[in-house]
Amino acid sequence: MRSPYPQINCDVLIIGGGSAGAMAAIRAKELDPRQTVVVLEKGDAKYSGCIARGMDALNIVAVPGVATPELYVESNRLACEGIMDEPVNFRMAQRSWALMQKLVSWGVCFPVDEKGNYDILQVHPKGRFCVTMKEPELKTILAKKMVDLGARVVNRSMALELFTDGNRVCGALAMNVRTGELFILHAKSVILAAGGTARFGLPNNGYLYGVYDFPGNTGDGYCLAYRAGAELSGFEYTxxxxxxxxxxxxxxxxxxxxxxxxxxxxxxxxxxxxxxxxxxxxxxxxxxxxxxxxxxxxxxxxxxxxxxxxxxxxxxxxxxxxxxxxxxxxxxxxxxxxxxVFLCGGHGLTGVRVNEAAETSVQGLYAAGDTSLVARGHLSGAFVFGEIAAESATEFAAGGGRTDPDPQQIKAFEDKRRGRLSQTSGAVSIEEFEYKVRRLINDYIRPPKNEYKLNRALWWMDRFRQELCELVRIGDAHDLFKAYEVENIIECATLSAVASLERKESRWLPWHYRSDFPQTNNQDWLKHIVLTQGETPGDVRVTHKDIIRMQKGN
Ligand SMILES: Cc1cc2nc3c(=O)[nH]c(=O)nc-3n(C[C@H](O)[C@H](O)[C@H](O)COP(=O)(O)OP(=O)(O)OC[C@H]3O[C@@H](n4cnc5c(N)ncnc54)[C@H](O)[C@@H]3O)c2cc1C
CATH class of the missing domain: 3.90.700.10 (Succinate dehydrogenase/fumarate reductase flavoprotein, catalytic domain)
Incomplete structure (x- = not known):
């Protein structure tokens, strides 16, 4: 049956055109200029994401003669209080110097003194890794580079669902956030680079978008991965x-x-x-x-x-x-x-679980930047793992094979969307609803936490899921797009409450302070809490995974 929606075919699809996504697109085109690379971006890739303009530092660079990747792993293990997979962080630090030199070759300014030395600050528990940068045009440099190399950037478009064939990803369904038009992307491999959950708790200033991190990041990367069957971790690090x-x-x-x-x-x-x-x-x-x-x-x-x-x-x-x-x-x-309060892989420990090749537990699906769990990797993590994800995704795409999305999955989505669009006389505006969801996240998920509060959070999130389909007014495409965002915020809150309930200790004080379990308990909890989807999005499966240590010769 012919689909009524516009179709885009590509080899590598990148969801999110921020730091990691832009770097992934550049690397993918460098590796194979003939492959088609599509970047789907909710805003405008020229100024979207955490680097709205520039940055003042590249926080993790193992500058030869100053610090080593081994020292970085040691230092970050302390910062993460042991909950960190060492090989992933080692790989990031190992490639950080070459990455920085690449930026220098593009004209990105890292000031040097009269002797030609970089300004390197100590902001980690051990070693000096933070290199001062002074580049107000960093994002425009990246955006121009990916377009010049031939990546196709589709702005103002939000990825809503990933398509899978068994355990293999095969594309995505997206929506133009201004017109509401749906379109289908067929891809051989997909990189998730959609940032963290910036719009999570409500800031003191009361503005929905007045947050620290980029407000367009609503945990979409986490939710897309979760619904496609990938493993998530670190949602208790609030x-x-x-x-x-x-x-x-x-x-x-x-x-x-x-x-x-x-x-x-x-x-x-x-x-x-x-x-x-x-x-x-x-x-x-x-x-x-x-x-x-x-x-x-x-x-x-x-x-x-x-x-x-x-x-x-x-x-x-x-x-x-x-x-x-x-x-x-x-x-x-x-x-x-x-x-x-917010969730993030770059500043924190929340994300889609990846290995050193940026592979998730779903075939052909890769993650980078704040969407991925490269603990506290900051901009360095986003850039290095953007590159690594592109290398893996390119290799996977070269293996060929593309399957069409399952018509049942599209139909289920359409039915739900039709329901949403019929909510024209709902009593509550989507903005008021988002305000309430995030106020309750402040009340029950923001630390300090305890069992009572976290169970209340779960109760409220179930109720919000229902109310989003019954009470909220959807007057136009803009409301609809925001409703998808709020649905993801609710999902992230559920994941965070479940993980926080599971970790019956306190760690990373005060980010995971459980007043009912105030001590850190390495004996029982020096491990990852891993979440996967059960029968429904609200049915969160919990398992525990060991910390992965460096093998000799890594
Ligand atoms: C204010 C601030 C200052 C920082 N300063 C530094 C610093 O000085 N040094 C340092 O090393 N690190 C710094 N960091 C951290 C670093 O910037 C981030 O870790 C990194 O930029 C994250 O990159 P990302 O690609 O994962 O996310 P982003 O750059 O935020 O990109 C995510 C992109 O995905 C898009 N998106 C989201 N959902 C969807 C969807 N469903 N469909 C399509 N697109 C979507 C968004 O619009 C956004 O453009 C800072 C972070 C912040 C917030």
Missing amino acids: LVYYIVKDINAPLLYITLTRGCHLVNAFDERRDKDHPSIRTMFLEHLDEKGPMRIKLKHLPEETIREIESLLFTTERPSCERFYKGRGIDFRTGEIELWPTE
Whole structure:
């Protein structure tokens, strides 16, 4: 039967055109310029994702003569409190220097001193790995490169479902988020690079999109993988950052490494002992917050350097923000607060389980960046595993074979969509509904957690699943697309509550603080909690997996 939807055929399909997706597209075209590579992007790949513009550092680079991949594994094992597969992290660190040199060859600016040395900071428990970058055009450089090499970028399009044939992926169903038009992508291999769940808890500022991470990331990569049968892990690692109040923009590495003072509400200095997000957040919870950053003692030259980084690289809107608040760094100070709770592979430990070849447990399906579990890999992880995923996906696609999507799967999707589109007189707008879902995530999943709260979270998420189909008003394509996003946020909350209930200990304080099990218990819990889908999306299967250690000769 001929499908009524437009069709796109490709060898490699990449879902998400952010850091990992763009790098994957570039690598795939470098490897085989003749293969067709399609990048599906919810926003506009020129400015979408965590690198909306640029970045001020590549957080993990094993610079020869300064640090080694082995030291990085040791350091990250400490940061992850043991819950980390070593070979994956080793591979990332091992390729990080070559990756950085590739960026340099594209004109990305990593400042050097008069002797030609990079500025390398210590922000990890051991070793100096964080290389200062000053590149406000990083994202546009990547976007241009992938297009110049011949990757086809399909903007404003959201992947909604993966198609599988048995345990093999064979494409995806997508929707134009402006027109609502559905289309089908046939692919020999698929790379998931759709970021983490940025829109998870509700931020203090009350704005749905006023979050730390890229707001277009709603856990779609996790949910697509989960529904296709892949293994997920680390959903109990519920992150809360501690950064600039209200705008939720980063600045800690930029300021604290340049001599700024960090003080608590009582003006006590806290910058002396290598402060971490975690120690600041704990001090805040201990009623000694808010913490503040003071700069006025710094020379004009340093203040200008900080301004030039903060106002040009990651979020140029910061300049307007500080102006609006009447804050001049020469006289004023910057107030910090906890962010919303969120899930992420790059800053945290949440993601689709992958091996050193970026393979998931589904054939032909690869994951990279914040969607994947390359624990705390940051931008380096996204770039390196973007490349690795492209290499594996290219090899798999070259093996040939393409099957058509199962018509039953399309029909089931259409039936559900028809139901949604008939909700024109629902009582609750999708925005109000999302607000409530995320408020309840704050109440019951944000740490500190306990069994009672987590069970309440599960009860609410079941109810929200139902209400999304009955109470929410879907007036147009835009509402429909947001409803798909909120469905994924609900799914991520379910996964997070299940994993948090399972891990009956406290670890990564305060990210997984169980007040009913306040101690860390290495005897029983030094392992992964792995989630897979059961009969329905709400039926989450839980297993435990051992930590994978380095083999000699890796
Ligand atoms: C504010 C901030 C500052 C940071 N600073 C640094 C730093 O200085 N150094 C460092 O090393 N790391 C830093 N990081 C971390 C690093 O930027 C991220 O780990 C990395 O960029 C993640 O890349 P990604 O491709 O996984 O996600 P993203 O770059 O966010 O890309 C995901 C893309 O997927 C798209 N998408 C989502 N769902 C769908 C869907 N269903 N269909 C189609 N497309 C979809 C999104 O629109 C987005 O473009 C920072 C992160 C943030 C948020």
